[in-house]
Amino acid sequence: MKLLIKNGQILTMDEGRIIKNGCVRIDNDTISYVGEDVPAENGERVIDARGGIVMPGLVNAHTHTAMTLFRGYADDMPLEDWLFQKIFPAEDKLDPEAVYWGSLLACAEMIQSGTTLFADMYFMNEATIRATLESKLNANISRCVTGMEGEYKNRLSEAEALYDAYNGAGRGAVRVEMSLHAVYTCGKQAMRAVSKSAAKRGTGVHIHLSETMKENRDCYQQYGKSPTEVFRDMGVFENPTNAAHCVYLSENDMDILAENHVGISHNPVSNLKLASGVANVREMLGKGICIGVGTDGTASNNTLDVFEEMKLAAILQKGMRLDSTLIDARTALSMATTNGAELLGRGAERGKLKKGMRADVIILDHKAPNLLPVHNPESTVVYSANGSNVVTSIINGTPVMENRELLTIDLEKTVHGVNESLKRMGL
Template structure:
């Protein structure tokens, strides 16, 4: 479908100027920016007056099917929460529960201006199907736990999953391997995951150094920090999404400063579980690739990347004692370009430029809370709300227009998700 976005405000990458103009989308890519030739035939015109047109956001670490556990078990410690609330319910989840939980999350992502996510969970065929059915990009990481023997067994079926899903949905789906964390995997599991990823040339998605307890336990078991263990096991030899990285020292940051590694900051989850404060500014200053994620809806409790951007900026300033730390433009880049790189999207992913994938959002800037409008990038991080997202395009396809989702029955999806949760009880 050819789409013409008319009279929108956008930042011109070539000179950094804020402009108002038209954007043409065709064949899933951005065809023109600013002046659109008169011979361009638009199948659909999207009026963007009053909107900021910007690259769609990327949620670089999440567990989409956990939406069923939203607001179910809060105000608990991480291990108590996992062992007594989440894991017993997860054991009962079947394909239908996984699918409708994922669909609920897909609607939430679209409504919040997110077109690509990196997910780690089990039953990933259901999550991947939900992404295709809703038109969103997904990096589907199949969760892996245990030792070398259990990893080998699981990786045999993973290879079938990889061949079935890699590039599915006209390239919307990418497949990663998800060795869960140093507290649920041993070094043998990490090594098997790394070897399989190298063999298939796929990415890795892992939780690292989320809590001080995890770091202490990993040092006791292996004589290494979680980051050192991951590096030594070969997890950083392929594109690697390293979620959290809250408790890292300078030596760890040097290891994370590797072009394959993408650290994903999850401020809401880290705050809610009292995990600590990631040293985002320090990592950025040292050259580490950074992205932002929501984590699962049960430790957040939503998939709102606007909240995450807001917290990312505020926490970096408070922690460094420097109000100039992590300005809005940098935070917005983490949530777009940084996320796209973490997911292995093309070089132009997360950017508004000719030839880039047409993953674009229109965000209303004429609400009272964004007025008067000075800098739309500052508005995106400091004053805008997810509900300001007006329209969403992913891979050149219009997924939301004027807050309406033309391809999805939202009421039915909510009903099915509610039913799915009741089945688990």
């Protein structure tokens, strides 16, 4: 199918190029032209952006998709109590059906807030993959491995079987990675085994790293090292790694991450809501570390709106350091587009509007009062926009939402599935 998005303010994210009145041409799943407006060709479908901002789809670099089921279920609690007293017991009641409906609800929310690629770390992943493929999103999916000596083995086998069955599914929409939950839930054997398994398959590793002060303190007590040093010593960073949070990193830890090209998903909303702290984004960027943004699961956010993360990523550093020049709009926008794609190993194919890239494109409302006037589209997107401003979303060349209407998901059926699942789980 040929598609022409015309009459847009094109925010390409390709070396800062912005086209005031431009168009994006899509040939099947690939962008074939980005530039000044051109007339439609014979038989080409035209979408009129009506002067609205046209930009690459957003990347949510860290989430636990099916946790939409626990949105608002446990708030205002310390992280340890939240996790061990509420979330883990609730997760014990999950079944694949519940994970499917929870994931589908998440996919609906992600599409409606402009996300076109996400990184998911969870379990019963086949259900999430099914939801992802049906809704036509792109995702890096990993089976979360936990466990001390020996206990991790079944989970790792599941992760490997998942890779064999689904890596590359949906013409490359789905990538299967490995993951280690965290230094406090995984033993050394698990870390070594997961690293080797990822290396053998040439895939990435998704981890939680130094999210809280307690995690670091306990790690020093157990290993005499930081979580970063433990993961490095177990060979984890020999693989492309997406490290979520990184709130408590020493200068040495940052150097280790930079040397090993470990990327970071920064989750400011979750880190604030769980009172974990604020990551030193300025220092990490200064060391050349690739930083994307993530929402984390909806039990600790409680939305999947990447626009919120972009804005907070920018203003939090300004406020913490009393320097309003820190993390400008373009930097924040890069985190949610080009950096996110690179972090997920997709930088060569996604994150920019450029000829030859996969066509993941979103269009913002041309007449939403909160977006007007547009003096600088980058500022508009980061400081003024929210997920509800996305009117149209195209993923791999296929429209998945037009004028806010979801085209790949039956929302009513999804909500019914979610409610039935919650009833079954007694929640």
